[in-house]
Amino acid sequence: MTYPMSSNEAEYTDADFETVRRIAQDEAGIHLPESKKTLVYSRVSRRLRELGYTSFQAYLDFVRMPGARDEMEKLICALTTNVTHFFREKKHFEHLQTVVVPHLAAKVRAGGRARLWSAACSTGQEPWSMAMSVMTAFPDAPSHDVRILATDINSEVVARAASGTYPEAETEGIPQPCKAQYMVPDPFGDMCFSGPICQLPAFKVLNLNAAWPIKGTFSAIFCRNVVIYFDEATRERLWQRLAEKLEPGGFLYVGHSERVTFVDRCGLQQIAPTIYRKDH
Template identity: 45%
Template sequence: MSAAAILQSGRPDECLVQGDYPLTRRDLAEIAGMIYSDAGIALNETKASLVYSRLSKRLRQIGLNSFRDYCALVGSAAGADERREMLSFLTTNFTRFFRENHHFEHLRTEVLPGLLSRAQAGGRVRIWSSACSDGQEPYSIALTVLSMAPNVANYDFKILATDIDPKIIALAKAGVYDAQAIETVDAGMRKKWFSQTPENRWQVSDQVKQLITFKELNLMAQWPFRGQFDVIFCRNVVIYFDEATQAKIWVRYADLLPPGGHLYIGHSERLSGEGKNRFDNTGITTYRHKGRV
């Protein structure tokens, strides 16, 4: 449902969520329009309670009295910084180490042997974690690579990790996690590639970090890449896009992969549109690029 459709589905001044700061249909439509324009995320009326719960705290923090005032702020040039804050509040960053582990098993057994052989022969290898959240996905990729080739830093083998939220990128770069977060990390990996901090948290080692470059990137913007990637992870992010945006993103990924390159997507996601014809399914939400069709 577009912002216009939200408005057309009822009275603009109808209150969708009661509370300290009532959220009207018009407010939701304006917020949805900005989030869609900035990040491709499609919000509809079913997300009204989520929008309220995440942004009402922000209104209180910055001393505003209504969502009307907040919409006016984030819609203005003077509110550009707060508009980025709004995006941070409304994006979901749930992740964990080795989430959907079948992808990492496939990477380890079917993909990395060939890529590591190429790297050891002097070739270039690139992997992209395109919605990396707080870093647990790209660190899981790096740990999988290091478990097979501890000296991989000697080769031209790099992992790019990107996310739209600069705050979450800062957390990813820091690479510090609580004990619950690393429960899904193998004990041997934990002992070898993590260290405990004085606060009883877990710090990713510099040897792991050096394989990864973290960058802020909006998937809806231009992608400043000069070459192709051998593997792309895009998991549990396009579910927040509408069908048209999903179809475009699959094509863009296909354009960045060589024939034989691999794409991993989320368990609730499916390829669609023209991009669907550019891949062969090789496992659970696992795809191999078959080249131009």
Template identity: 45%
Template sequence: MVEGEFAFTEADFRKISAMVHGDAGIHLPEAKATLVYSRLAKRLRALGLTSFKDYCALVAGSDGLDERQKMLAALTTNVTRFFREPHHFDHLRDKVLPPLLDAARRGGRVRIWSAACSSGQEPFSIAMTILSLMPDAADRDVRVLATDIDPNMVAEGRAAEYAPHLLEGIPPDYRKKYTVAAARGGVRMADDVRALVTFNELNLIGDWPMKGKFDAIFCRNVAIYFEDDTQARLWSRFAPLVNNDGALYIGHSERIQGPAAAAFRPDGVTTYRKIEGARA
């Protein structure tokens, strides 16, 4: 199917595609075969395997669960940066947070979920936006949940250290307030930023342990990797978890579809608000 160092047949591709779809809901059309080969060839070399047939046998077996996770991580796109799609953070700061933080000052609860948080730039951008309006937010009942399917990304988020060039999206005044120098020339998010964010592993097509509702959910540039029916189920699962008039932020190439479309109203570019009393 793809010529190269390792034998890679259509049967191999179908097996890998089926496993990725079953595990993470990600749809891999045949046009992605070259990408799959190039990303997983590194894993074959690391394992000393000579064919994708052997690799498929490994990840399909009970002894290959760890490698199956590494396969999924290798095939998952982790493109992220601080304040990516800045209009979402402007909307959060100007329209969503002011009444929520006023309520928090009176003892109210504020919860925001960064779904598919990658290595942490998105939830930390949310946290910095909160702190710009409420410097003592960590002392209030204000928290950001950050989840990702990839344990490596979750670990990077928890470490909260980044190379200096990765901070380019952070406004200069935020960078001065909310980052500190770290070892080996890196930069670390300040303690008050880190205090707002909790990182956990979570598969968006698996079980969700959360019981409470959220005032805003960021799920951006994830659904585009799902088939239409999987996307519709995802939006429908989010809908009951968003408080009335809460916000849902999605990626620039994404649209809410299926029954959940009736539960949200547009409130800006790829920005939606939950309609009071709506069900999905």
């Protein structure tokens, strides 16, 4: 079926939608049900307009070429949503600050190491909120072996996250004492993270459904509002892989509408609706 379009719109067929579905599944594990057909047109047609393509087929032929990996990334990113804010789902950060970090502080002060992971960091509000939670409970963390890995499939949002710079309006969720201690205004009126806290996060591009060049395990992993894009089999594989990357006693934080299936198989115990602990 070909969908009727006005004269300035690109032709979009059922076959085009099926091609996008296969690409999304193969490249990023994203499941696109039939109900997303119109959404796919809306999101992807923006890429066509920017590049000057007049048909989906021509664009999709291009994006699958070996030399078009940058555009493939932009297509995948167009199919997802980067909506986040500082201290989103506040109870997770309260748990990190009051339960997890004091234990980690004792361990690293005795010569150990601590690793945390923001597994879908988007524009960075999550890992920077993690860093502030760490600093609040463990002010000298930057002088010890404490690091926060922050990853996302989208290189553009990772670059923004790494800059640590946000418009003033986007920082409203940060408690004023934290903002005063960890951020400074820049010459353009934005707020940016400054000082020792900047030593904690390390930002990398990573596809959660590809290989993970990650050594070691983590004391806490935040993987929130990501699996909503995946089908059941992909979700289950991801939960298993994340659990394997948790150290015994480590915690996994998931989104408010997400649940880990087969917790026993993953070696996890649910201690709150969206918080899981790995069995010792």
